Amino acid sequence: MTLSDKDKEYIWHPFTEMSDWCADHHDPLVIERGEGVYVFDKSGGKYIDGNSSIWTNLHGHNDLRINQAIARQLSKISHTSFLGTTNEPAILLAEMLVNMFPDKTLQRVFYSDDGSTAVECAMKIAIQYFQIIGQSEKRRFVAFDNAYHGDTFGASSIGGIKTFFSRFKDLSFPTVQLNSVDDLKSVDAKEIAAIVIEPKVQGAAGIRLWPDGMLQELRHWCNLNNVLLILDEVMTGFGRTGKMFACEHEGVTPDLMCLAKGLSGGYLPLAVTMTRESIFKAFLGSKNNTFYYGHSYSGNPLGCAAALASLRIFEEDRVLDKLAKKVECLKIGLNSLKLKNHNISDVRQSGLISGIEISQEFGNIGSEICNAARSYGLLTRSIRNIIVFMPPLVINEEQINDSLDAIDKAINVIVS
Numbered sequence: 001m002t003l004s005d006k007d008k009e010y011i012w013h014p015f016t017e018m019s020d021w022c023a024d025h026h027d028p029l030v031i032e033r034g035e036g037v038y039v040f041d042k043s044g045g046k047y048i049d050g051n052s053s054i055w056t057n058l059h060g061h062n063d064l065r066i067n068q069a070i071a072r073q074l075s076k077i078s079h080t081s082f083l084g085t086t087n088e089p090a091i092l093l094a095e096m097l098v099n100m101f102p103d104k105t106l107q108r109v110f111y112s113d114d115g116s117t118a119v120e121c122a123m124k125i126a127i128q129y130f131q132i133i134g135q136s137e138k139r140r141f142v143a144f145d146n147a148y149h150g151d152t153f154g155a156s157s158i159g160g161i162k163t164f165f166s167r168f169k170d171l172s173f174p175t176v177q178l179n180s181v182d183d184l185k186s187v188d189a190k191e192i193a194a195i196v197i198e199p200k201v202q203g204a205a206g207i208r209l210w211p212d213g214m215l216q217e218l219r220h221w222c223n224l225n226n227v228l229l230i231l232d233e234v235m236t237g238f239g240r241t242g243k244m245f246a247c248e249h250e251g252v253t254p255d256l257m258c259l260a261k262g263l264s265g266g267y268l269p270l271a272v273t274m275t276r277e278s279i280f281k282a283f284l285g286s287k288n289n290t291f292y293y294g295h296s297y298s299g300n301p302l303g304c305a306a307a308l309a310s311l312r313i314f315e316e317d318r319v320l321d322k323l324a325k326k327v328e329c330l331k332i333g334l335n336s337l338k339l340k341n342h343n344i345s346d347v348r349q350s351g352l353i354s355g356i357e358i359s360q361e362f363g364n365i366g367s368e369i370c371n372a373a374r375s376y377g378l379l380t381r382s383i384r385n386i387i388v389f390m391p392p393l394v395i396n397e398e399q400i401n402d403s404l405d406a407i408d409k410a411i412n413v414i415v416s
């Protein structure tokens with residue numbers, strides 16, 4: 001059996017219609033290695049990693065500094081319990097993360113494994129917090145249509161993408177789903193524990209941009225109504241929108257912040273939920289109030305070592321300073337692509353996050369276009385009729401233009 005045959009025989013892939021995957025004519029791409037912005041398959045194919053390996057990678061693949069940081073930690077210990085003991089990389093990373101936010105705001109770091117668990121944890125902290133302070137009626141969440149916060153039950157309760165979540169809705173946590181900030185007028189805050197939002201841009205919804213000023217309005221409403229603001233920066237965090245965190249665009253600090261994906265530079269599964277000290281303090285002093293939540297790999301030293309190396313690269317390589325030119329290059333490229341290719345109905349961008357929408361008349365044709373783009377050296381994924389282009393921050397201007405060229409050609413091949 002070839003590797004592909006074995007894959008089809010033994011593996012169940014996420015978000016995948018498996019009869020299509022296992023069909024005889026489907027030859028899965030087996031990725032073997034990566035170098036910078038490129039990934040290589042087993043047959044020698046070379047592709048720009050146009051979706052940052054599912055929105056995780058920041059500084060490119062096989063970065064020596066992250067590799068060495070992981071290797072150094074590996075030579076000491078790869079994992080140890082975070083229940084009852086602690087470890088150096090997790091401590092230093094927590095310190096570094098806290099120092100990235102305004103003084104006396106997000107001062108506590110709770111570790112978990114991925115975006116969903118970071119959100120799950122934020123939701124549980126919010127509910128338990130209000131129970132502890134004697135306001136247990138506050139047990140509902142406000143979330144948004146088309147939101148995506150992950151697939152564990154809590155996170156999917158606040159998800160707004162019907163295809164993924166509607167079958168589980170009657171088993172979900174109580175949530176008020178809104179379309180826009182205006183809908184808050186009809187919300188009775190008495191039972192609301194928290195608002196959860198992907199700030200600036202909804203990713204899985206198809207790169208949908210929120211209006212400027214929305215975060216400030218949400219912050220204001222939360223302050224007025226004794227409601228916590230949970231920002232899910234699992235996708236937007238770590239430079240993707242052009243600033244370190246999307247909330248910086250509006251000078252807003254949340255009460256709880258969820259980070260994952262790019263936290264480890266995209267090298268290992270690692271997540272954090274950060275919270276204000278005032279929330280943390282409510283849990284102190286009684287076993288009854290203890291936060292009984294955790295995962296076997298919480299605070300994993302390898303993941304934390306990778307994250308520390310990734311954050312140092314931000315400083316060493318002045319990653320954020322260099323972003324503005326790349327963001328501008330992408331903006332110019334997207335606009336000229338739209339002018340040139342009449343099958344594109346819209347282009348949307350926040351930093352290096354972009355969505356290229358193909359006219360609805362062609363149906364959900366995105367995955368066919370992405371498949372075609374492979375033969376022009378670009379690997380990315382689509383959402384329905386939207387091609388997502390969200391490259392690692394390390395990408396250069398020439399590679400951005402090559403990627404948009406590949407998308408243009410692929411559209412012309414499929415839609416002609």
Ligand SMILES: Cc1ncc(COP(=O)(O)O)c(C=O)c1O
Pocket residue numbers: 055114115116117119148149150151198203204232233234235236260261
């Ligand atoms: C905004 C957001 N939150 C949460 C998640 C879930 O993260 P994970 O897949 O690591 O569980 C995602 C994943 O795409 C996401 O985009």
